[in-house]
Amino acid sequence: MPPLKPEHSVGATVVKIVLLLFPVAWMIVGSGRSARAVPSYSRQTGLPCSSCHYTPPELTPFGRQFKLDGYTFTTKPTITDDKKPHNASLALLEAFPLSVLFDTSFTSTKSPQPGTQNGNFEFPQDVSLFLAGGWGTHVGSFVQVTYDGQSDHFTWDNTDIRVVNSTAHLFGKPFVYGATFNNNPTVEDLWNSTPAWGFPWVASDVAPSPTAAALINGPLAQDVAGLGGYFMWNNHIYVASTIYRSEHIGAAQPNSGVGFPINIQGVAPYWRVAYQTSTTNNNLEIGTYGIHVNSTPNAVTGPKDSYTDWAVDFQYDRTIPQFKNDVLSFRGTYIDENSTLTGTYESGGAAFPDHHLNTWEGNVEYHFGTRVSGTAGLFDITGTADPLLYPQAPVSGSASGSPASSGYILNVSWWPIQNFDLAAQYTGYLKFNGAGTNYDGAGRDDGANDTVYLLARFIF
Numbered sequence: 251m252p253p254l255k256p257e258h259s260v261g262a263t264v265v266k267i268v269l270l271l272f273p274v275a276w277m278i279v280g281s282g283r284s285a286r287a288v289p290s291y292s293r294q295t296g297l298p299c300s301s302c303h304y305t306p307p308e309l310t311p312f313g314r315q316f317k318l319d320g321y322t323f324t325t326k327p328t329i330t331d332d333k334k335p336h337n338a339s340l341a342l343l344e345a346f347p348l349s350v351l352f353d354t355s356f357t358s359t360k361s362p363q364p365g366t367q368n369g370n371f372e373f374p375q376d377v378s379l380f381l382a383g384g385w386g387t388h389v390g391s392f393v394q395v396t397y398d399g400q401s402d403h404f405t406w407d408n409t410d411i412r413v414v415n416s417t418a419h420l421f422g423k424p425f426v427y428g429a430t431f432n433n434n435p436t437v438e439d440l441w442n443s444t445p446a447w448g449f450p451w452v453a454s455d456v457a458p459s460p461t462a463a464a465l466i467n468g469p470l471a472q473d474v475a476g477l478g479g480y481f482m483w484n485n486h487i488y489v490a491s492t493i494y495r496s497e498h499i500g501a502a503q504p505n506s507g508v509g510f511p512i513n514i515q516g517v518a519p520y521w522r523v524a525y526q527t528s529t530t531n532n533n534l535e536i537g538t539y540g541i542h543v544n545s546t547p548n549a550v551t552g553p554k555d556s557y558t559d560w561a562v563d564f565q566y567d568r569t570i571p572q573f574k575n576d577v578l579s580f581r582g583t584y585i586d587e588n589s590t591l592t593g594t595y596e597s598g599g600a601a602f603p604d605h606h607l608n609t610w611e612g613n614v615e616y617h618f619g620t621r622v623s624g625t626a627g628l629f630d631i632t633g634t635a636d637p638l639l640y641p642q643a644p645v646s647g648s649a650s651g652s653p654a655s656s657g658y659i660l661n662v663s664w665w666p667i668q669n670f671d672l673a674a675q676y677t678g679y680l681k682f683n684g685a686g687t688n689y690d691g692a693g694r695d696d697g698a699n700d701t702v703y704l705l706a707r708f709i710f
Contacts (some may be wrong), residue, residue, distance in 0.1 A: 347383025652684030
């Protein structure tokens with residue numbers, strides 16, 4: 251589920267919104283939050299979910315280390331066989347690393363979408379199966395297969411399989427390095443400031459959402475296959491890189507490209523550099539990430555589209571000993587996408603080739619222990635207006651051809667037990683697909699898409 255996106259003029263308007271939302275967030279946190287913890291990791295490590303998560307999917311420093319080390323740490327019995335001449339070694343968990351997630355939800359928008367009911371109850375919204383845990387001494391995984399209630403079938407979801415060496419040293423300092431096989435740029439990341447694991451942690455699949463999104467901010471998720479490497483030096487400097495090819499799950503192979511707007515030519519390189527530092531009660535990360543994609547739309551040959559996404563991000567977690575070690579978190583990212591859409595332009599899908607898209611996302615969250623959390627987030631998208639790329643259409647379209655959207659998200663989540671979540675989320679729009687009034691040319695205003703979303707999540 252791609253995260254929601256943003257716009258308004260990011261200057262004084264966003265500052266005013268922050269000042270308005272901050273007290274709202276503090277009122278809300280007197281009650282909640284949400285997640286993607288995988289209990290098979292707890293069974294493997296013998297540790298509670300709270301060891302790795304403030305509340306899922308937000309990782310603690312220990313959780314980031316567990317992921318960095320390839321999901322292999324265990325305190326539980328394994329079946330072993332030492333390496334001998336002509337024989338391979340063996341280290342298998344006695345417990346099979348399988349988990350299940352079940353989501354049921356209710357969604358209501360301020361105004362119904364024309365010709366449809368409002369107040370939609372999905373039972374289930376989705377169900378996920380996870381193969382998540384150590385496969386051996388140096389190999390582990392997060393593999394997710396998800397049933398979607400709307401399409402009524404299972405499909406492949408987020409996947410990150412790692413091969414790692416966590417015991418090396420470089421210049422006398424710890425040096426962890428490894429390889430990753432994954433299907434979503436940023437899914438391999440350790441922080442919650444990048445798209446795959448960023449806020450909002452939960453989202454409706456019923457409510458309208460802004461049309462425009464940078465490639466790295468969701469459109470490539472589960473549609474690519476990648477092989478990459480990463481390292482962490484001295485627990486401070488993290489570097490990762492992955493090369494991707496289009497995969498198109500569910501389409502015939504070999505790939506013809508028909509029906510798919512993104513067909514990667516050659517390989518698409520993804521890069522990530524981050525610096526983290528910590529003290530007893532403080533954890534800070536600042537970094538940059540991005541991707542470059544050459545693509546032929548709806549074919550594997552012909553005129554190309556070119557995209558370059560550059561991004562910066564930060565995450566700061568403050569543990570507050572005076573308040574029973576509650577945690578206050580701040581996260582944010584800015585993505586700048588520049589594109590030359592020659593292929594789309596020549597096929598009549600864009601009014602001109604050169605475009606840009608700017609995305610701002612940020613949130614503040616307070617964790618009342620591991621039971622309750624409250625989050626307030628802002629999002630803002632601006633970019634080049636193009637009436638062919640962003641055409642007029644009821645609900646989903648843009649009368650002005652502008653991708654501009656902005657708004658806020660408020661979330662309260664309550665975990666009565668660590669593998670059961672009750673969440674309430676409100677999304678309010680300040681602009682939707684280019685305007686506040688009659689944005690789609692069919693009389694719909696941005697506020698008609700304001701959404702109340704309720705979720706019950708069971709993970710076992």
